[in-house]
Structure formats: C-alpha cells, structure tokens
Amino acid sequence: MMTQLPAFAASPIVLDHPLIQHKLTHLRKAETSTAGFRRLVRELSLLMCYEATRDLPLEKVEITTPLEPTTGMQLAGPDVCFISILRAGNGLLDGMLDLVPFAPVGHIGLYRDPNTLEAVEYYLKLPTQIASRRCVVVDPMLATGHSAAAALTRLKQEGAKRLLFVCLLSTPQGIACLKEQHPDVPVITCAIDPTLDEHGYIRPGLGDAGDRLFSTK
Template sequence: MSKIVIVEHPIIKDYLSKIRNKETNTKEFRNAVKQLSVLIGYEATRNLKTQNIKVQTPLCMTQCEELVNEDITIVPILRAGLGMLEGMLELLPSARVGHIGLERNEETLKPREYYFKMPGNYETMQTFVIDPMLATGGSAVDAIDKIKEKGIKNITFICVIAAPEGVDRLKEAHPDINIYMGTLDDHLNEKGYIVPGLGDAGDRIFGTL
C-alpha cells in the first residue's frame, strides 16, 4: 500500500518560511532547499534495509547495523531537482544518480522530455525521484512513466511543496509509489503555479529570475 507523507517538523517549517519569502536570496534559497532535502529524505529513507556487522570500538567488540549495499539511485527531475541532489547525497553518499530532463510548455502545461540517462540494474534498483515542486503533476507522472518503462518498480517520489491537484494526479497515475513532502499547499492558480508556493523553484535555485 503506497503512502502519502507530509513530514512534520519545526525545522522544516522554518526552512519553508525561508523559501517562500520572495526576499530570500539565491544562496539562502539554495541552502534551504538542500536542508529540506536532507530532512524530508531522512523520513523517506526510513525503511531502507540494514544488516548486522561487528565493530571494534576503543573498548570492545560490539554489534552494529549498516545499510545493505542495495542498488539505490537518486533521480532529480531537471533542472530544479538538482537543487535537492546534494542533500540527498549527504544521506546516501554511495547512491548512483540518474537524470531526467523535462520542461513545461507554458501554454499546454504539459512536460516535454529533453534528456534521459539512468544507470543499469533496473530490476533491483531502488529509486528516489526528487523535484522541489509537485504542481500539476505532469512532470512527475511523465518521469515515473519513463522510469517504469525500464522495468524499475521500487520508486519513491520526494518533493518540498505539493499542490493537491498534483498529488491526486500522481496517485491516480502511479498508485503504487510513496510520496513524501514538506507541506501540502492550497491550490494551483490559472498558470499552474502552486499557491501560496514559492514561485519558480528552478529560477530561484539557479538565480535565473
């Protein structure tokens, strides 16, 4: 059974206030997105498997646990998803990275693919798809469609802010995946932007306003 999880935490709320503020500069915005990725990703990776190992401490031998060396892949949806990648790699430094390039047609609001590159071992891959915003859901649905075409089944979607319309669309298209977010906003406006939202995440991460 798939899960939809809003990760509640005072520090997440604090960082959300920073990225919503239009006066937050690029450096501060980028850092806040990174930190939110760590905090939300921490919860999204809670069910990763561990295995028992023996470790020699300065005092004695003891039993510990370490992550199983599974085929974990982080997949940012370009370009805004790159803003979450550093934070996710802090959590999972051995993870591999795939890339999916999608851009939104401002008239149709539909995504167009311009890049797709994934590492191998699709059947065993545990995939975390990341994008700061889940707005209309078009990019997320299309990205996961492409990933599933490769035979990848274990998929989790992580975002910072979501709109109800995007969550509903992603759930309907891919009811088998888990969705983790920092907050669920009110609605989409007529241009497909999340309200209250934060504007265009890619522009604010890369300073291309």
C-alpha cells in the same frame, strides 16, 4: 515526522517537523537571497532524505571498537539511488548525497509545454541495476503532476519497480494526478498548498524553484 514509510500510499506523507516548517517558511519569502534559497533547499533535502530512507534494509556486521568486538548494523547492499527531474530537482540532491554519498544519481530532463502544461522529455541518464534499487525521485514542486507522472512512467518503462517521489511543495491537483496514474508510488512532501493559478504555478508557493536556485528568469 512519520514513523514508517509504507510500501503503498494512497495519501501523501506530509512532514510537519518544526524545523522543516520553519525552514520552508523562510524558503517561501520573496526577500530570501539566491544563496539563502540554496542553503535552505539543501537543509530541507537532508531532513527529507532522513524520512525517505527510513526503511532501508539493514544487515548485521561484526566490527571492533577501540575497546572490544561488537555487532553493528549497516545498510544491506547498494539499495537506493536518486533520480533528479531536471533542472530544479538538482537543488535537492546535495543534502541527500550528504547523507547517502555512495548513492548513484540519475537525471531525467522534462520541460512543461506552456500551452498544454504537458511534460516533454529531452534527456534521460539512469544508474545501472535500476530494477533492483529503491529510486527516490526528486523535484521541488508537484504542481499539475504532469511532469512527475511522466517521469515515473518513463522510469517504470526502464524497469524501475520501487519508486518514491519527494518534493518540497505539492497541490491537491498534483497529488490526485499521481494517485490516478501511479497509485503504487508514495509521495513525501513538506506542505500541500491549496491551488494552482492559470499558469500552473503553485499558490501561495515559493515562485519558480529553478529560477530561484539558479538565479535565472
């Protein structure tokens, strides 16, 4: 895995840890059940959160162990929040909140117009102090990049200054879209799949992440 999360990243950070790649392979399988899919997404999100929060600031704190006083390190203030792109982004929240249970959570609702493939916003609810927080934006798929770019643009309009985009799968097209529109936003992904089909689905991909998470069609 990566050793340091850069403040600026023109290229995506691809997490190639063996556990991540193993779980991603099972996530892709058509025969994986809804329960199994949810479990794997949760496990992957926990591992991804570990990397996404690698450079959170720390401060010294004086504590007492059962044996003696000592100095430890703790997170320096309420620095991070998670922003889910509805609806599939919610599948990534559970594992991340397992690691950072005190983090505020925001939601941005976007759907993809089936004809233009452009993102249309229908919901927005964000934590307070978004301008001073590290905003980890989560969505399982970075396909065309239109939804992710629209979400990041909207968050910047609301005052967000430190943004990070985290996804399970991405494509060269989606990465290029974010690089063009938001070159200041690092991208963390588990894999870069080679192409999109005519419907905007990632190939080979894993199907529709939202449908597989919530057992819908």
